[in-house]
Amino acid sequence: MARLLIVHHTPSPGMQAMFEQAVAGATTDEIEGVEVIRKAALAATAADVLEADGYLLGTPANLGYMSGALKHFFDAVYYPCLDSTTGRPFSCYVHGNEGTEGALRAIGSITTGLSWKQVAEPVTVSGQPDSDSLSACWELGATVAANLMG
Template structure:
């Protein structure tokens, strides 16, 4: 039986797209077997998909110092269904923000703490065009969270 890793993302810009692609590449590395990676835009992910996942990768731009409305919407529509049902599940976060990401980081920390999720590795934060090191950090984020789901 394979584990399911759900990538919930809001990817409105080329920089966010580059980060998303690197996260997906890490999560789907052929050396990590037994993990199905599902990608869903934050505005279309369903509460059922959130419930059925074994782990999560969350990606968003930081708008005006806060996470995107799209990612907030994903949690708004599923939070109470997830509460108490998904405790202990690993997650990772990548953020793209040009002016301070502290508000978004605080918001996600509050949401995921309330759900009882466990952060698998540190948040990847990128400002401006992702560097080679930023892209590698995104790849590592995807691979780290996926690897934690392997039996």
């Protein structure tokens, strides 16, 4: 069975809503043969990354960058996973009250270094998530999970 690892930092109600919709999309009945593992960014380990077949990342944009929690995750897993996770599918969702560009740029740089393959456009939300952005998070979760179906 394929495994999707959702690594998230959910410090706000908006991020929690986005996370819940991404999980709902990834675990919908139409997705078969994919186990979804949810890990807080500060708890996820290199072993979690190595055991997964694809990744969905969720972070707030803090001061124009990804959260410190997601940065810590990448710092902890980068070298242990560098050669073993090449080509694995991923995408992300980012919430910010101002700009999300810096967070997306940083995630893009790190995942490029890891040679992960982006399989869906990131979902970015500024301000409070509305029904359209929450639907986009659902679609994102479903899309990344569907990429792992055998």
